[in-house]
Amino acid sequence: MTVVDEKEKSLKDTAGSSIAKKMIDMNVASTLLDFAEEELANNSNPLISGFAPKAISSARESLIKKINDLINEKAPALISGLIDKEYEKLKDKPVGESVNYLKEKFPDYEEKLWSLYCGFIGKYLTTLLKGFNISGIVEQKINEFELPELEKLIMDIARKELNALVALGGLLGFLMGFLNVFLG
Numbered sequence: 001m002t003v004v005d006e007k008e009k010s011l012k013d014t015a016g017s018s019i020a021k022k023m024i025d026m027n028v029a030s031t032l033l034d035f036a037e038e039e040l041a042n043n044s045n046p047l048i049s050g051f052a053p054k055a056i057s058s059a060r061e062s063l064i065k066k067i068n069d070l071i072n073e074k075a076p077a078l079i080s081g082l083i084d085k086e087y088e089k090l091k092d093k094p095v096g097e098s099v100n101y102l103k104e105k106f107p108d109y110e111e112k113l114w115s116l117y118c119g120f121i122g123k124y125l126t127t128l129l130k131g132f133n134i135s136g137i138v139e140q141k142i143n144e145f146e147l148p149e150l151e152k153l154i155m156d157i158a159r160k161e162l163n164a165l166v167a168l169g170g171l172l173g174f175l176m177g178f179l180n181v182f183l184g
Contacts, residue, residue, distance in 0.1 A: 012083050016076030023075060029067035033060060 033056055040052035056063065090098045102109055142150070 012080040016079035020075035
């Protein structure tokens, strides 16, 4: 398993656990029971509409605990599966198509993603740049050059720069000569 695969699995697991915790914090179990009581009370069968809501109400705390346990047990795997399904839909599509799909499905994702990106960059950019050690990489690459190859590279660069200076000098000389004739 590669580092990317490990991070992907970790992210899916974290997302599943976080969403399950959020569902419990939002008291989804209680909301479900309220909905069930209301639906059963409005049922056309008088036996069900009279008995079922009272049964739910009397076992409410026990049912909330069982629903929360189910959420903790089942939600992370279900959410991970949903993430996999969405990823499979997007992974072989061009980036533009994937972006349009995400815009349709999650209209405010761009703003949230940009905010997350800015926070990440603000927090970790200096650490990332230090981790790259750009000056060390450049020095290593220069040291890897053979002396004749390095000399040729330097001469090519110097030749281009000198040619640019000669052209600029010619242009300035022409302008000064033209102005001298014109003003003289």
